Amino acid sequence: MYALKNCKIYTSSKILEQHAIVIKDESILQIIPEEQIDSELSTVDMRGYSIAPSFVDIQIYGGGGSLFNSSTSIQTIQKTYQEIRRSGTSHFQITLSSTPLDKILEAIQVAKDYLAQGGKGLAGLHLEGPYFSFPKRGAHVAEFIRKPTNEELIQVVEASKGLPTYMTIAPEEFTKEQLEYLLDSHIIISAGHSSATYEQATEAFDKGIKRVTHLFNAMSQFQSREPGLVGATYDSDVWASIIPDGVHVSYPTVSISKKMMGERLFIITDAVTEDISGDYKFIHAGDRYVDTNGILSGSALSMIQGVINCYLKVGIPLDESLRMASTYPAQAIQQDQTLGKIEEGFQANMVIFNEDLEVQGIIEQGYLEWFLEI
Incomplete structure (x- = not known):
């Protein structure tokens, strides 16, 4: 003591x-x-x-030159933990981009094994995809984007029992029964990579989806005649993550979103690492990462830099910027009784x-x- x-x-x-x-x-x-x-x-x-409070990053794809998609291993999770803790992050969700079912099941087992062996810092697994709107896939590999099937959903839910699991989906790609099945499971569901109309997004929120992944990026935008997923997020009670690096969204956009959403907006890094060994190939391009086609693919952000940007570039008070990196993400993953x-x-x-x-x-x-x- x-x-x-x-x-x-x-x-x-x-x-x-x-x-x-x-x-x-x-x-x-x-x-x-x-x-x-x-x-x-x-x-x-x-x-x-x-x-x-130390930071909680619920969307990061790897660290130390090793992507979880490319090297789905305990070692990749450990490398990620060792890298991000030096910028103040104690807990994180290792994130798997859209991929075939066998890789998803492998990632679930690896995350379970990491925790069973006493691995530190892992707050859970974030399955980002593969059930996305194809036009909003962003840098996700096109051939892996698909509609959900009942069989796949059952396998993912059953395999991930006992593991804190978070999944980003395009809700408009699901049948009513499929969405209800996921929402009745232990998996925390977030809307993202979605072409949902305002009405579709609002209906999904009413059914129980209470989170949105990287606001503005890879989703239907706020338009004068169609508010889209962004407008539905503003006009709701859901949480949303945002990437405050000045690249994925501008600082005025972060400021406006903060005024609209208050405590419902929180920081993620969406950070990748340079790795061209697998299906996902990320190349460091200064303040961002791009894929081999030059498409913006992930950030070079750390959580402390996200706090600094919110404080100094956006004008959010420091104590609130710190909450956006700790308290609110802990709430979003339902671990706010111990973290944040x-x-x-x-x-x-x-x-x-x-x-x-x-x-x-x-x-x-x-x-x-x-x-x-x-």
Whole structure:
């Protein structure tokens, strides 16, 4: 048991100074004024740095030069974890792009094996596709895009039981019965890569889809006579992820969306890594990744850079930008009872950063690691 002191604390609901965080084992035991620290308790001087809930990225495709689609392995998940934790992300959903059924089933088993072996940081598996609107497939491999079949859906649902699973679909591609089957399952459903009309999207939301994947990208846009999936998202109670890199969406677009959606809008990186070994080939192009045809394919964003962009480029207050990277995504994946806040009883997962918003270290389930010599 130990206490963190001499820090500015962004708890999610408050900003505290001259307070200490008491950590016992993997959890937060107390948040108390510094003068109340037990004299016999071990303390860590945080050198005046700021502390916030560590980040939760629910859409990332790999790391360290290894894509999950290309190398569907425990090693790829581990590489991704090791890379993103240095920018303050403690938990993530490894994401599989549209692919044949056998690869989906393999990815499910690999994610289960990673967790069974004590792998850290994995909040679940995000199946992005393959049941998309073909015109809105983006950089997903065309031959893998298909309509759902009852047989495939049953296999995916049954295989993924016991694994936190998130799936992005185009709801208009599903029959009423297929959509109800998914919504009755354990899988969290998000709308994306979709040509849905406003009416189709609103109907899907009314049925129970409460999330939208990378707002504006690969979906029907807000038009004067057809508000599309974007308009339906604005005009609803659903959450939506957004990629605030200034490439996938402009900063004014993020600002407008934030004003429209408030706490329902949260950050994802949609980050890939340079890997041309498989069906998905991503090439680093400065502030973005493109495929071999030059199509925008994924971001080069980190969660801390997403926070910085929301704060400095969009004008969202820092405490709210931090919530967009931690509290809200934890809520979106229904893990907000343990992640996304600095509160008594929550897991002790925190990012440490300086006044320039440079990550200095991370605390994961109570274990503190500094990244820089201090």
